[in-house]
Structures are given as structure tokens and as C-alpha cells.
Amino acid sequence: MELTFYFAAAVATLATIMTITRYNIIHALLYLVVSFLAVAVVFFTLGAPFMAALEVIIYAGAIVVLIIFVIMMLNLTHEDVDKEKEWLTPKVWVGPAILSLVLLAELAYIILAPDTQPTEALVAVDARLVGMSLYGPYMLGVQLCGILLMAGIVGAYHLGRQKKKVVHRFLQPKEERSAAI
Amino acid sequence: METAAPNYLLIIGGVLFVMLNVAAALIWVERRMLALWQDRYGPNRAGPFGLLIVAADSIKLFFKQDWVPPFSDKPVFVLAPAIVVVSVLLSFVVIPFAPGIIVADLNIGLLFFLAMSSMGAYSIILGGWASNNKYSLLGAMRGAAQMISYEVFMGLALMGVVLMAGSFNLREIVEAQRGLWFFIPQILGFVIFFIAGIAETHRLPFDIPEAESELIAGFHSEYSGMKFGMFFIGEYMGITLISCMLVTLYFGGWLGPDFLPPIVWFIIKVVAFLMIFILLRASMPRPRYDQLMEFGWKILLPLTLVNLMITAAVVLWLEG
Numbered sequence: 001m002e003l004t005f006y007f008a009a010a011v012a013t014l015a016t017i018m019t020i021t022r023y024n025i026i027h028a029l030l031y032l033v034v035s036f037l038a039v040a041v042v043f044f045t046l047g048a049p050f051m052a053a054l055e056v057i058i059y060a061g062a063i064v065v066l067i068i069f070v071i072m073m074l075n076l077t078h079e080d081v082d083k084e085k086e087w088l089t090p091k092v093w094v095g096p097a098i099l100s101l102v103l104l105a106e107l108a109y110i111i112l113a114p115d116t117q118p119t120e121a122l123v124a125v126d127a128r129l130v131g132m133s134l135y136g137p138y139m140l141g142v143q144l145c146g147i148l149l150m151a152g153i154v155g156a157y158h159l160g161r162q163k164k165k166v167v168h169r170f171l172q173p174k175e176e177r178s179a180a181i
Numbered sequence: 182m183e184t185a186a187p188n189y190l191l192i193i194g195g196v197l198f199v200m201l202n203v204a205a206a207l208i209w210v211e212r213r214m215l216a217l218w219q220d221r222y223g224p225n226r227a228g229p230f231g232l233l234i235v236a237a238d239s240i241k242l243f244f245k246q247d248w249v250p251p252f253s254d255k256p257v258f259v260l261a262p263a264i265v266v267v268s269v270l271l272s273f274v275v276i277p278f279a280p281g282i283i284v285a286d287l288n289i290g291l292l293f294f295l296a297m298s299s300m301g302a303y304s305i306i307l308g309g310w311a312s313n314n315k316y317s318l319l320g321a322m323r324g325a326a327q328m329i330s331y332e333v334f335m336g337l338a339l340m341g342v343v344l345m346a347g348s349f350n351l352r353e354i355v356e357a358q359r360g361l362w363f364f365i366p367q368i369l370g371f372v373i374f375f376i377a378g379i380a381e382t383h384r385l386p387f388d389i390p391e392a393e394s395e396l397i398a399g400f401h402s403e404y405s406g407m408k409f410g411m412f413f414i415g416e417y418m419g420i421t422l423i424s425c426m427l428v429t430l431y432f433g434g435w436l437g438p439d440f441l442p443p444i445v446w447f448i449i450k451v452v453a454f455l456m457i458f459i460l461l462r463a464s465m466p467r468p469r470y471d472q473l474m475e476f477g478w479k480i481l482l483p484l485t486l487v488n489l490m491i492t493a494a495v496v497l498w499l500e501g
Contacts, residue, residue, distance in 0.1 A: 024254075026254070026257065026307075026310060027256075027257070030257070030260075030307075033303070049287075049288060049289045050289060050292070052289075053289045053292035053293060053295075053296050054292070056296035056299070056300070057292065057295050057296045057299055057336070060296075060299070060300065061295075061296060061299025061300060061302070061332070062299060062329060062332070065299075065302050065303070065306065065325055065328075065329055066329065068306055068307075068310070068325070069306070069322065069325045069326070069329075072306070072309075072310050072318060072321065072322060072325075073322070126288060126289075127288075127289065127292075127349055
């Protein structure tokens with residue numbers, strides 16, 4: 001299992017780097033999907049099969065699809081790719097990269113420091129355990145998420161609502177039609 | 182998961198072989214059955230009963246020029262048809278065909294199926310987008326919206342079965358149906374899953390992403406040769422997969438009276454569902470796109486939630 005973990009982690013890292021450096025947005029999103037799938041494998045090897053499945057279903061299967069859906073409507077062309085190329089100069093990314101490197105060094109230190117090694121063995125967390133903790137200690141969080149999502153749905157419905165349009169003159173009520181003529 | 186039996190490779194090879202051949206055979210079956218139900222002959226020249234039409238079709242597909250449009254996004258264009266076949270074939274991994282005949286007895290089998298079917302949406306979206314063609318793009322957008330919406334009801338409808346069986350493991354779900362198949366207590370869930378399954382495989386009457394009459398084949402209008410063949414095979418394997426899932430989840434999988442072996446019961450049930458899929462194609466008109474979405478979000482979603490609540494309440498009541 002150890003080897004699969006490192007392989008999946010390497011794939012995830014590589015795919016994420018490719019995501020950031022692609023100029024074509026759809027290609028970048030495809031690498032993002034690969035990255036999510038790799039992270040799902042990482043979850044699986046760490047003993048969380050339920051989280052792995054959810055990662056694929058929700059992130060790779062729904063959220064990225066929706067992002068691609070929006071990108072498709074933007075009708076991006078080669079000019080946009082060239083423009084993206086112009087924007088991504090070293091001047092832009094060197095600053096954030098240095099800051100992230102500092103964070104990476106910190107993370108590496110925390111992981112490698114001897115006193116922070118996890119002592120207990122890995123425990124497989126299946127769907128039942130996830131459900132027990134969601135509806136046990138984290139009940140309030142679940143409720144709050146539910147309220148937030150409900151607000152989102154109501155808002156989306158309000159924004160998307162439109163007056164019913166008549167698409168054909170024969171479907172109009174009779175008076176309107178004669179008035180239009 | 183440690184089912185490394187000596188015939189493990191045999192099962193994998195057998196499942197692959199059978200599924201790919203079923204997909205090919207379905208082309209002939211579908212054309213013959215459509216013809217029967219529409220009162221005409223169908224393919225009847227090549228070989229006995231026109232059986233060789235499958236061979237003729239595949240030879241034709243293989244020898245056709247494999248044209249990649251110069252205006253397309255080549256890597257994505259080539260990748261798209263492979264995704265659908267891979268994702269559908271991977272889903273067959275978790276299906277228990279009979280006791281012992283299962284490739285991977287995963288504890289999250291049902292979720293794995295849902296995950297793979299949601300990956301299938303990519304092939305439509307990417308295929309339509311990479312073709313760089315207005316009709317394809319329209320088809321891809323319809324496909325994306327349709328598959329994402331119907332995945333929601335599909336997953337929620339399945340949760341009724343999960344509640345009753347108390348497991349995501351498909352083998353345990355089949356075992357839990359000894360005595361009473363789930364389609365009786367879960368009739369609502371069954372109907373919704375069936376409708377969502379048709380939408381998910383974008384078969385008629387829900388073949389809106391490809392709608393020949395308005396979108397000239399939609400997302401795959403630029404595809405030719407075996408790349409088109411992959412979409413085609415993917416679709417037939419998709420309906421086989423949905424039929425297998427319907428049988429496993431609602432019709433007791435391999436369970437049946439003892440005079441036939443379990444695998445035969447499974448095949449009989451799956452074939453019955455395949456016929457229903459074909460009959461639907463022969464008899465139903467295609468709804469409008471907005472009607473489909475409205476039907477999904479305004480009727481199916483509330484119904485699934487009601488079904489889920491009632492099932493949960495009954496299960497709790499019976500337990501406590």
C-alpha cells in the first residue's frame with residue numbers, strides 16, 4: 001500500500017503543477033481531474049474508501065464538469081491562449097512561488113519532526129463510521145451546511161426564474177394573438 | 182477484497198470478453214427488435230437472420246478513414262471516446278454476476294459505480310467541445326446538464342436500497358434481497374433509477390445530446406471510423422451496465438428458483454431489461470430539452486427525497 005500511496009501522491013503533485021502551467025483552460029481542467037483522481041487514490045490507500053468515492057463523485061464528477069460547462073460557453077480561442085501566455089511571466093509567479101516554498105518547507109519540517117509522528121496505526125474509516133461522526137459530534141456542522149445549501153438553492157431559483165415565454169403564436173391566448181395581428 | 186482465487190484472471194477476462202461481445206451483439210438485437218416492433222424486416226441479408234451484419238458493420242468501421250478535423254483540439258478529441266468505454270468497463274468490476282463471479286468485491290461498490298458513471302459525462306463534454314463545431318457544442322452542453330442533473334436523482338434513488346440493505350456492497354445488497362426483491366418496497370426508487378439510468382446512458386427517449394433531427398448527431402457529429410465506434414460501443418455497454426445494476430439492486434441479482442443456476446437467472450433478468458430499453462426506443466417520442474430538465478428537478482427530485490424519507494422512517498420504525 002505504501003508504494004501506491006507514493007505513486008498516487010506523485011501523480012497528484014505532477015498533475016497539479018500541469019494544471020497551473022497550462023495555457024489552455026480545458027487542458028488545465030483535465031489535469032485537475034487527474035489530480036482529483038490521484039487524491040482519491042491517496043485517500044483510499046490511507047484507509048478512507050468512502051472519502052475516496054466521494055472525492056471522485058463530487059469533485060471530479062460534478063464540480064469540474066460544471067466548471068468545464070461554464071468554460072465551454074465562454075468560447076475561448078487561440079487568442080485567449082496567447083493572452084494567457086503573455087500574462088504568465090516570471091514576474092507574476094515568482095513571488096507566490098517563494099511564499100509557497102516557505103510553507104512547503106514548514107510542512108516538510110512538521111511531517112519529518114520526530115515528535116509529531118502519528119503513533120496509532122491506520123484505521124479504515126468506512127461509510128458507517130463517517131455517518132456516525134457526521135450525525136454524532138458534528139451534527140451542528142451538518143445542519144449549518146444544510147441551511148447554507150438551502151439558501152443557495154432558493155437564491156439560484158430566484159435568479160433563474162423568468163416569465164413564461166410563449167414560443168409559438170398558436171400557443172398564445174386568442175385575444176393576444178388577434179391584438180398582435 | 183482479498184479474493185485472489187486461482188480463476189481470478191479467468192473472471193476478469195470472461196467479464197471483458199462477454200461485455201464487449203454483448204455490446205456488439207446488441208447492435209444486431211436492437212435493429213432486429215426495432216424492426217419487429219415497427220412491423221418491418223430489419224437487417225436480414227448478411228448471414229442467417231442477418232447476424233453477420235455486426236461483422237460487416239465492424240469491418241466497415243475499422244476500415245473507414247479515421248479523420249481528425251484540423252480545427253479540433255486533437256489530444257482531447259482523441260481522448261474523449263476512450264473515456265466512455267473505460268469508465269463503463271470499470272463499472273462492471275463491482276457487479277456480482279453470480280456467487281463468486283465478481284471481479285472486485287468492494288465495500289463501496291455502489292459508490293464506485295456512481296463515481297464511474299459520473300466520469301462518463303466527460304466523454305460527451307470533451308468530445309463535443311474538442312470537435313469545435315456548434316452542433317457538437319450544443320450537444321455537449323445538453324449532455325453535461327442532463328447527466329449532472331440525473332446523477333443527483335440516480336444517487337439519491339439508490340440510497341433507498343442502501344438503507345434497506347445496510348451496505349454499499351453489491352453482493353450484500355443481493356443477499357439482503359432473499360425473500361423479497363427490493364423493487365416491491367422500493368418501487369418509487371426503482372422507477373426513478375430506471376428513468377435516471379436512461380438519461381445517464383442518453384438513450385432514446387432521452388437522447389437529447391445527440392438528437393439527430395435537430396443537432397445532426399450532437400456531440401459526435403465530427404467523429405468517424407472507430408472513434409465513433411467507441412461512442413457506439415460505450416452506449417451499448419452503458420445500457421447493459423444499467424440493466425445489470427437494475428437487476429442487482431432491485432430484482433434480486435442472481436437469486437431465483439433452484440432449477441436454473443444463478444448466473445442463468447442473472448442473464449435472463451438482464452436480457453429482459455435490455456429488451457425494455459429497446460422497446461422504449463421503439464415507442465417513445467423525445468421530450469424537449471427544457472421539459473426534460475423541468476421533469477427532473479421539479480418532479481423526480483422531490484419524489485426521490487420523499488422516497489428516501491419514507492424508507493428511512495420505515496427502516497427506523499422496524500428496527501426500534
